[in-house]
Amino acid sequence: MVKKAKKSTEDSLAWEDAYRTRFGGSKFGSDAIGLFALGLQFNLEDLEAIGAESITGGGNDKKCDLFYIDKEEGRCVIAQCYLALSKKPAAPANKASDLNTAITWLLSTPINSVPEELRPNAADVRQAIRDDELQELCIWYVHNCPESKNVANEITAVEHTANAAIHKLRSNSPIRILAREFGAKHFDRLYRASGSPILVNSDIKTTVPTGYAINGEDWKAYQTFVPGSFIYELFDKHGADLFSANVRDYLGSRETDVNINSGIKETATNSPENFWVYNNGVTALVNRLSVRKLASEKLQLKMQGISIVNGAQTTGAIGSLAKAPKKQLMVPSRFIWTTNKARVQDIIRYNNSQNKISASDFRSTDGIQKRLKEEFQKIPDAEYEGGRRGGTSDTIKRRPNLLPSYTVGQALAAFHGDPVIAYNRKSEIWVTDSIYSSYFKEETTARHIVFAFALYKTIGNKKLEIVTKQKNGQDLTKTEREQLAFFERKGSILLTCAAFADCLEAVLDRPIPNKFRLSFGEKTSPQKADAHWTDLCPPLFSLLTTLNTAFVANRIATDQAKKAIPQFRNVVQAIAGPNKQIFETFASKVKVD
Structure with missing residues (x-):
């Protein structure tokens, strides 16, 4: 028996308030809703830095508003964004069909015919497909309206277009194509899940043949197996709300999903008596659970609230069967309850293989990270997590003072001459000891991190300034056109960071034997540091085309970057005289410890 929980109307509006708070007045305009979706779906923190890389230029973007690729995670997201300024019953279906245009230009059109501003993205995703570096291609129509059947039909057509294009690039491609309408309902579900891991708060009962309890220090659990019909009924009533603790992870049941879900369905339908030995079952969080022995010698489980933290594919596959499964189908099940919120997050993280531990989490107890966190307490208006990844609630909060760990790692790597590592191997910065120790060492200080991080942010803001100007029709x-063409290339922001850092001897007019000693002092906030860099950078930005030789196929390359950066330094040295006042003003702010 499952009693359906009521949904608050106020809750459905909360995500919109969070969006306005997070991105009100931002430079990303209506495309910010795509970034908000990206952050909620994948628990990404530094959305401003991601936006600087991912928001495409206006004018000739061929209906692709956002392009995000993360080869380490094996993921690419292509999005069309729409923000209704007043309440509408549905988003325009024609903008969903525009994704067909985006997919065609990105995946199928001869590369030399692709517009210059879109060409680096097209080349990047095509090569990633050919090299088997992608596991999933997400194609989203992101908007703030209710979902509709018309849009769903267009999205299905887009999925077929993408499938055909991918298989022309790689005939045996295993890539999952996840096309979806990312509208108000999905935003609401993700937002509510960020605040509470259990969205289904109804009273639930089921009968099981046997089971046993296990108690931990601050948690309790009950191991058993439940009828498949119970899982079927739960999914029928609550759908994806069942996965609020890992709502990002139920992929749906397609034949193209490497046959995982279709295989579960096959077993559930044709071999239910063997399901128990073929399937790992489900793990669920509940608010509380009690067990009562019945006259029939069976046990009645009564639980309040439920969220599946592992076994989303199993649940979704059984729940989407054409009819309820046979009584022989039994599903291994484990129910856990605790009042310790930190423990809840750990249970979700360690039970869900799709919700991987962030690479930086492994360093959060490192002595250097602990020291850096303490040092950051002395710096005004600055937050640093020391490697720890925030929870989903942190993704949606506006934290203007946060220096996210991954971005800090990238900024340090680029500043110290490794922009290719910063762009291509951001996880390895935290995982590989030799790389980690190159940037996070005893010499690394919080004030130096602010120095390097602010440079990275300043460069990203320059790109956004030009993109925004073009999108606004100016x-x-x-x-500016040359600079925009430069910034559309992959890794350009990190390359620029490395080049600017490399020319600091010319700017400061003194030798710098150890760049880790550079800072603006521990009393300078990241915002103030950004202002210092902003004052310096205009003459340097005018030289960006000097770095064009650092790219191969519109992507930063190691050998080419090593040649281009010294050339840039020499040009900066040549313009030091005419820019003496700007350079001296900046130099007066810099401290060398």
Whole structure:
């Protein structure tokens, strides 16, 4: 027996308030809703830095508003964004069909015919497909309206277009194509899940043949196996709300999903008596659970609230069967309850293989990270987590003072001459000892991190400034068009960070034997540091085309970058005289410990 929980109307509006708080007045305009979706879906923190890399330029973007690729995670997201300024019954279906245009240009059109601003993205995703570096291609129509059947039909057509294009690039491609309408309902579900891991708060009963309890220090659990019909009924009533603790992870039941879910369905339908030995079952969080012995010698489980933290594919596959499964189908099940919120997050993290531990989490207890966290307490308006990844609730909070760990690692790597590692191997910065120790060492200080991080942010803001100007229909100067073409190339922001850092001897007019000693002092906030860099950078930005030789196929390359950066330094040295006042003003702010 499952009593359906009521949904609060106020809750359904909460995500919109969170969006306005997070991105109100941002430079990303209506495309910010795509970033918000990206952050909620994948628990990404530094959305401003991601936006600087992922929001495409206007004018000739061929209906692709956002392009995000993470080869370490094996994921690419292509999105069309729409923000209704007043309540509408549905989002325009024609904008969903526009994704067909985006997919065609990115995956199928001859590369030399692709617009220059989109060409690096097209080349990158095609090569990733050919090299088997992607596991999933997410194609989203992101908006703030209710979902609709018309849009769903268009999304299905887009999925077929993408499937055909991918298989022309790689005939045996195992890539999952996850096309979806990312509208108000899904935003609401993700947002509510960020605040509470258990969205289904109804009273639930089921009968089981046997089971046993296990008690921990601050948790309790009950191991048993439940009828498949119970899982079927739960999914029928609550759908994806059942996966609120790992709502990002139920992929749906497609034949193309490496046959995982279709295989579960096959067993459930044709071999239910063997399901118990073929399937790992489910693990669920509940608010509380009690067990009562019945006259029939069976046991009645009564639980309050439920969220599946492992076994989302099993639950979804059984729940989406054409009819309720046979009584022989029994599903191994484990129910856990605790009042310790930190323990809940750990249970979710360690039970769910799709919700992987962040690479930086492994360093959060490192002595250097602990020291850096203590040092950051002395720096005004600065937060640093020391490697720890925030929870899903942190993703949606506006934390303007946060220096996210991954971005800090990238900024340090680029600043100290390794922009290719910073762009291509951001996880390895935290995982591989030799790389980690190159940037996080005894010489690394919080004030130096602020120095390097602020440079990275300043460069990203420059790109956004030009993109925003173009999206607003303003004419770009020839120099701005050249700069935008440069910034559309993959790894350009981190390359620029490395080049600017490399020319600091010319700017400061003194030798710098150890760049880790550079800072603006521990009393300088990240915002103030950003202002210092912003004052310095205009003459340096005018030289960006000097770095064009650092790319191969519109992507930063190690050997080419090593040649291009010294060339850039030499040009900066040549313009030091005409820019003496700007350089001296900046130099007066810099401290060398």
